Amino acid sequence: MRNFRILAGFMVVFLVAFMSLSAAAHAKDDDDSGSGKKKGKKLPKHARVLQAQINDNKALIENIELTPGPQGLKGDPGADSTVEGPQGPKGDPGTDGVDGQSIQGPQGEPGTSSWFDGFETVTTTGSVQVGNDTADCTSANEGTIRFNTAAKTLEVCDGTVWAYLNATEVPEKVDADNDGYYTDIYYSEIDCDDNDYNVNPGATEIRNDGLDNDCNPNTSDGDYYQIGDTGPAGGIVFYITDGGQHGLEVASADQSSAVEWGCSGHKSDAEGTALGTGASNTVTIVEECQYTAASIAYNHTEGGFSDWYLPSKDELNLLWYEETVAVQANMDDEPYWTSSQRTNRTAWIQSFDPFDGGRDEYENKSICIRVRAVRAF
DSSP states (O other): OHHHHHHHHHHHHHHHHHHHHHHHHHHHHHHHHHHOOOSOOOOOHHHHHHHHHHHHHHHHHHTOOOOOOOOOOOOOOOOOOOSOOOOOOOOOOOOOOOOOOOOOOOOOOOOOEEEEOSSSEEEEOOOEEESOOSOOOOGGGTTOEEEETTTTEEEEEOSSSEEESSOSSOOOOOOTTOSSOBSSGGGSSBOSOTTOTTOSTTSOOOTTSSSOTTSOTTSOOTTOOOTTSBOTTSSEEEEEEGGGTEEEEEOSSOSEEEEOOOOTTOOOSOOOOSTTOHHHHHHHHHHHOSSOHHHHHHTOOBTTBOOOBOOOHHHHHHHHHOHHHHHHTTOOSSOEEEEEEOSSSEEEEEOOOGGGTSOEEEEETTSOEEEOOEEEO
16 A cells, blocks of 8 residues: 555656646747747756656656555356357267167967868868978878969868868778878879889889889889980980980089190090090090090099090080080080090080080190090990
């Protein structure tokens, strides 16, 4: 507080001095302008005294150090603002929550059905099948109902056979050989020989036994093969003679995807191109040269048979013309070697590419291409 009074006194003295100096300066200017005397005349003594006091007071004022007083009392809180501030920045996304889990309810009890099979009332846990003509009727699916697409009628499994549901008269069950198959069409799967336990619709056809084992006349019996049948060694039949007793079958897969014909520069005697010359060509090449396409076919074993060979030009060309068999045998579109030599440096090949018409032409013996063996039966 004391410092404040001193500062106020200095300010009063400063103002009085300033006003006196200003008045003196105006008087001097008026005197100079009227008398024409030169400027720069000394100030009066009392003015100089005041000037010195002003300078001293100015220095004192500049050196005053103010001491802050004690903090005043806290004021009343201001009124709430009605102006809404700007929106803050978007916060970081939170972490993913835990995935929910579905709970499967308990399985319900199987339904039951009751029906009269012509002999008795049967209550079963059956099912419904639409167009399923191949399922066997056993105790496991007893009571199952299906639609037979061939007979165009509904059938029911009585635990043993499929029986027509729309039959007006129920025939007697006859199974003389006790193989589980009956003789009447009412029971759907007819036993074509009820005196032979091994002959019924569920049996496997046995070749060359003179019997229709599976009661299916469309199944080939005996050693009479048709083109496209599985051959005796497990290959696919692509040529038959003598009504299907003999022919040629091609192996089920390639024996090599890239191998030389071999014997390059050597004039082999394996020059047969006709049907039936592939086997002798193969033996000749194997005896004359090593590491050949013919030796790979010669050493092939399939279905318990080891008499496979590299086909001749005409034999492999015959397979090309049996297009469905070639597809069935998964023949590649790329060329295959034949056992037919053309010159000491070239041999015949057969393409199975449908876009080049299955060309048969010759290629250098040192080129690596595919091998597929055949055999005669």
